[in-house]
Amino acid sequence: MSKLYKALFVLIFVIIVAAAGFTFTVKEGYSVIISRFGKIVNTHNDAGLYFKLPFPIDKVITYDTRNQYMDSGYNETLTNDKINIILQTYIVWRIADIQKFHTSIGSFNVAQRHLNDLAATAKNSVLGNYKLSSLVSTNIEEIKINEICQAIEEKTAQSALSNYGIEVQTLKIKRLALPEANIKSVFNQMIADRQKYVSQYIAEGERDAAIITGEADARAAEIYANGKLEASQIDAETERMVARIYGEAYDRNSRLFVFLKRLMALENSVNADTTIIMRANESPFDVITGSN
Amino acid sequence: MKNRVFIVFTQIMEYIIKYFKLTVCFAAVLILLSGVYRVESSQVAVVLRFGKLLGNTSEKQIKKPGLHFALPFFIDRVIKIPVHTVQEIEVTTHYKPQGSVVSSDIDRNGYVITGDKNVILIKAKIKYQINDPVRYMLFTNDAAKTVDGIISGELTCITSHSDVDSILTSGRAQLSSDVMQNSQNIIDGLKLGVLISGVELTEITAPGETIRYFEEVRNASIYKATGYQRAQEYASSRILGAEAAANVLKQTAISVQAEKLTKARGEMAEFYGLYDQYSRNPQIIMSGTFRQRVGAVVKKAGKSIVIPAGVEAPTFLLP
Numbered sequence: 001m002s003k004l005y006k007a008l009f010v011l012i013f014v015i016i017v018a019a020a021g022f023t024f025t026v027k028e029g030y031s032v033i034i035s036r037f038g039k040i041v042n043t044h045n046d047a048g049l050y051f052k053l054p055f056p057i058d059k060v061i062t063y064d065t066r067n068q069y070m071d072s073g074y075n076e077t078l079t080n081d082k083i084n085i086i087l088q089t090y091i092v093w094r095i096a097d098i099q100k101f102h103t104s105i106g107s108f109n110v111a112q113r114h115l116n117d118l119a120a121t122a123k124n125s126v127l128g129n130y131k132l133s134s135l136v137s138t139n140i141e142e143i144k145i146n147e148i149c150q151a152i153e154e155k156t157a158q159s160a161l162s163n164y165g166i167e168v169q170t171l172k173i174k175r176l177a178l179p180e181a182n183i184k185s186v187f188n189q190m191i192a193d194r195q196k197y198v199s200q201y202i203a204e205g206e207r208d209a210a211i212i213t214g215e216a217d218a219r220a221a222e223i224y225a226n227g228k229l230e231a232s233q234i235d236a237e238t239e240r241m242v243a244r245i246y247g248e249a250y251d252r253n254s255r256l257f258v259f260l261k262r263l264m265a266l267e268n269s270v271n272a273d274t275t276i277i278m279r280a281n282e283s284p285f286d287v288i289t290g291s292n
Numbered sequence: 293m294k295n296r297v298f299i300v301f302t303q304i305m306e307y308i309i310k311y312f313k314l315t316v317c318f319a320a321v322l323i324l325l326s327g328v329y330r331v332e333s334s335q336v337a338v339v340l341r342f343g344k345l346l347g348n349t350s351e352k353q354i355k356k357p358g359l360h361f362a363l364p365f366f367i368d369r370v371i372k373i374p375v376h377t378v379q380e381i382e383v384t385t386h387y388k389p390q391g392s393v394v395s396s397d398i399d400r401n402g403y404v405i406t407g408d409k410n411v412i413l414i415k416a417k418i419k420y421q422i423n424d425p426v427r428y429m430l431f432t433n434d435a436a437k438t439v440d441g442i443i444s445g446e447l448t449c450i451t452s453h454s455d456v457d458s459i460l461t462s463g464r465a466q467l468s469s470d471v472m473q474n475s476q477n478i479i480d481g482l483k484l485g486v487l488i489s490g491v492e493l494t495e496i497t498a499p500g501e502t503i504r505y506f507e508e509v510r511n512a513s514i515y516k517a518t519g520y521q522r523a524q525e526y527a528s529s530r531i532l533g534a535e536a537a538a539n540v541l542k543q544t545a546i547s548v549q550a551e552k553l554t555k556a557r558g559e560m561a562e563f564y565g566l567y568d569q570y571s572r573n574p575q576i577i578m579s580g581t582f583r584q585r586v587g588a589v590v591k592k593a594g595k596s597i598v599i600p601a602g603v604e605a606p607t608f609l610l611p
Binding site for chain 1: 312340342343344345385401402407408411432434441444449453478482484499502508511513517519520522524528531533534535537538539540541544545546548549556566567570577578581582585588590592594597599600601602
């Protein structure tokens with residue numbers, strides 16, 4: 001019984017040693033180079049389990065072949081119209097030819113340095129063909145950012161692939177900046193623009209207000225004048241109607257009308273302060289004196 | 293003492309040998325159970341068998357939430373990916389806190405140049421989700437950093453042909469939607485496995501050196517708006533006042549008309565009342581009316597003096 005156990009132990013031990021020494025795995029997104037005494041004997045780009053000779057005969061070198069992101073450095077570049085602009089790009093890249101990458105570079109840091117240099121050279125040569133307005137302009141027709149990015153990308157990608165086995169997935173502008181001397185003049189320009197707006201707004205505000213109040217005054221005067229006109233039309237109508245009423249009566253009997261109107265006028269002209277002097281032999285006091 | 297330790301050790305070994313089968317079985321069960329895993333509701337999982345992605349189709353590759361079984365840990369490796377969790381990053385490439393000076397050290401400042409050659413600072417908040425877990429997990433090294441770079445780049449490219457006033461005001465929403473759309477196109481081209489669900493421009497401001505002047509413009513524009521408002525208020529009250537005054541004139545004329553007509557009609561009512569009588573006997577009506585009226589006049593007057601017949605009228609000295 002114990003012999004069987006011993007055999008089992010030995011078997012498990014052997015399996016573990018064999019698994020550790022003679023196999024290795026390649027994970028998805030990684031590639032592997034097998035170097036035997038320093039010489040590359042095999043590469044594996046597909047994930048899975050593989051055999052190898054144990055250390056120190058075979059050495060397994062793994063590289064991350066996933067998409068990598070990097071920012072390029074800042075390059076001050078002269079445009080076609082002799083204006084300095086600072087350009088930063090970002091690059092998404094991956095190892096495409098693991099063998100070339102391994103022999104020419106062998107490390108990510110060095111790869112990024114080389115890519116940065118390639119991009120800087122490409123930037124300088126491409127931007128020399130374009131004016132600043134290809135990068136910065138309110139006229140969309142003039143903007144050629146995509147064209148510029150593509151040209152830089154193509155130049156960088158060609159060299160990166162043929163020299164280092166690196167595939168540039170994309171290269172685009174991340175930042176545009178101006179040298180310190182230029183930025184001061186941009187600020188001055190910005191301030192001048194703003195001040196122009198301030199005086200423009202104030203002038204416009206005052207002009208608009210003057211127009212509105214002026215129109216309102218004119219309109220109000222017109223409304224009042226119309227009102228006045230209407231009122232005097234009504235007054236005229238009133239006089240006409242009153243005249244007609246009296247006229248009809250006068251036509252009926254002018255003597256009675258005049259008599260009555262005179263009496264009414266008399267009555268209207270008298271108040272509490274009036275003193276009336278009358279003769280006793282005249283109406284109505286003639287009743288007392290019996291003169292009539 | 294040493295002896296005692298030895299005795300305990302041999303006893304343990306004896307137990308292990310005695311229960312060897314049981315120990316082996318227990319270890320085997322533990323190893324088997326190491327393959328059981330649970331995928332939470334906000335996640336999916338993929339399994340790497342000896343490093344290779346398990347399954348040929350994406351349906352088989354992606355394990356949905358629930359309990360799953362994989363081979364023991366040294367064969368299968370389970371990677372859980374939070375696909376339903378909204379991830380958030382803040383892009384501050386073009387932003388330095390308000391009031392800061394744009395320094396000569398390009399690495400320490402951040403801004404965009406607008407199409408009309410102004411400099412402004414923009415901060416953005418990006419929300420995204422993983423829409424392709426396999427591409428996201430296995431083929432991209434640092435998706436968050438890549439998204440940050442792409443968004444920064446698109447902010448640069450789009451603002452470089454927009455004018456500063458539109459970015460600061462009405463063009464803000466358009467800028468954010470353009471950045472989102474262009475960035476998503478680049479992300480799709482790179483197959484990052486990421487879907488941007490929102491680009492929020494949390495801060496857009498002028499640099500510290502010029503911010504005072506932008507404030508002044510804002511104040512001037514408020515001045516313009518309030519001046520306009522005040523003028524409108526003046527105009528409406530002025531017109532309403534004029535309408536009211538005109539109406540008063542008209543109403544006065546109407547009421548005067550009514551008054552005069554009433555008076556005239558009243559007077560003439562008396563005329564017509566007398567008229568019938570008068571046509572029969574004019575003398576009586578006239579003298580009767582005369583007396584009645586004069587009586588009323590005398591009554592109304594404060595003072596009346598009657599001079600006897602035949603007496604010469606006295607001379608009155610007016611005060």
